[in-house]
Amino acid sequence: MNKIYYKNFKKVELENNYVTGTCMEMCPEAELKMRERERLLHPFEMLVGTERDILPKADKTRTVKSFSRSAAGKLTPDPRSLRPPDILVKTVSYLLDDVISRTGVQWRVIYDFVMDRLRSVRQDMIIQNISRQHQINILQPIVKFLAFASYKLCEESIHDFDPHINDSHLQECLKRLLCMYDYCDEMEKSTDGDEHEYSDESRSYFEALYVVFNLGNTTAITRAVNLPNKWKNVLVKRTVEMSLARSNNNFVRLCRLIELLPPLLAALAYLHLPSLRKDCFKIMSNAYSSKNLFFPVAVLQKILLYNNEDEIVSDCNYYGIKVKENGVVFLKTDFDSKKPVVSLKRRSVVLDEKFSCLDISAVILSCQ
Template sequence: GDWRQRQRTQETVPRGICEAMCPARELRDREAQNRLHRFEMLAGTEKSRRPRGDPLRAVKEYSRPAAGKDSTNPSDLRPPAVLLKTVCYLIDDIAASRTLHPWSEIYGFVFDRVRAVKQDMIIQRLSGLDCVAILERTVRFFIYSSYHLCGEPLQLYDPCINDTHLQENLSWLFECYATETEPHPNQEEFQALGLLYNLGSTQATQHIMGLPERLRSTPAVKLALSINRAFLERNPVRLLRLAQGLNFLQCCALHRHLLTCRRDLLLIFSHGHSSRNCRFPLDRLAQLLSLDTALTAQLCQDYGVKVNQESQVVFSKAAFTEPEQGKLYCKLYHNIVAEKQRDLTVGSIIHGCA
């Protein structure tokens, strides 16, 4: 009975036959309704009253599943190979483009089209290597964006929405790793990224602890575990020292925890070194915080920590204060991450050739 049941399920799962990145019908409709994104327009028609769509650049849009609307029509669904091709196009020709600007608009376009890819995957209940290749690139895109667009106005980039999608894709990816028998050569990379991004989370820590020993003992996962331990033990000095050993994308994953970490360091030192005649060299503090001295002085000022004329920090329990909401700009303190990007291209970062 079980076999027959499986056979029946197989028959009811739609299989896509659309070979283009955007179904022909959707392209016609969006053309008629003037709903093409400028990245999809046929060169030379952008300025006309009704721009034409370029079949080689148009990509299926995300649309909410609506009542009475058939989303399972095979000619509107793209098979796995076409979905992977679509994601690679979005990375190579859009995200990594040297001519398209601004990046917040690139993000908005890629975000929406990747969502539509995911929808096609869910409807067809995809699994396997193409599925993993798509999810890995999507997760890298969201992690890179969380750093690159940090501090942008909310209408251009919403960190909460980015986070929701990143987490969903990450758990789907981990599910693929856990249930499929094919070898997954990038598993070490993503297990480490997941933990660095979700530092201090019980769920993330338990997930890692449940992995086979051979994965837990790989260099990337071991480093992520040490950083996680330092975070849980509230040891910011150790955490920032260990973070020096991370690569660029790992720093992007960690970056949302850095402000908390630096704040903790100043708080701990304000208590530990609080005495009227204790002076702490600013350049030494800068080293510990992985910031230059100007930014270190700025951060001290933000937290009410006094820096005197001789570039010495005067820690005091009483003086430490939390800045008002929105006064601290994370982006200001990005240099630990920015330095690691040096000559990496966006394409190589998201494809994982970094």
């Protein structure tokens, strides 16, 4: 699959029919004036002091080009509406530093704004077919933002945050990023000397993130196993071990390894716990099936990384499993395997405490 992507990129590059952007601001002048006129400015973009005016003014230093689908039949975009690579990098840094650091605003509101503006950045990036290194520099923080959002907003209502849409964008960005890595590998192999030697300290982190996001997926495991040795560090090897543990239903080992991950990767791994717990309950309902045996709730809480015993009782009741005297009574006749995975996702109290001590902007924009 990766070679196909590489060949497609190479073929497109040879055609060389791409427009080079000339807009040196985060938002083109024409769009800025139109959005002022049509009252389409986001509160984050309004000039301080004009927010309550009939027509609020745009703050040029904070207004960012919004996402819009390409008009049908329009073959050549206007260069004045496209931002060159350096401006795209600047825009990403602004969104993921200044904007997501805002206080006094619900995070889902911040997410909606940043998500839309990052889609516009990706659109400009693809239309211009900018250099691979610029694409890597842009995609890496976007991937981190989407990964953090998937955890941060997992408890929100579907009306406020759609995890499926977010995951779709995350997977798309991850795959494109991996294709850029593969392209650089191919270029390094095809040249003699060190002129095109590629080095990126953060690559291993994103290779590991891909494995965690696709936990138990054989394609992700195969990719990680076949990576050049210089990218297979301890973190990549650990996530491969996790993915194999998921495939083999080794729940205890998997959960122990999750606790060893960096916070952002651990947060992404936590989103797999609902399905993992269901599979674990199913197996235990067969392996420990007995009316006279009680499996301690406290032990199960520790093994499956629940925040508290009440969450275990809630999940057990959902799947038809009885809980008596602080013990779970596993019976294969009680477990309702037809029930879908618990839709309610819960954030980890331990992880939330870790994130509260971190500068999220720094985590997202850092090289690791």
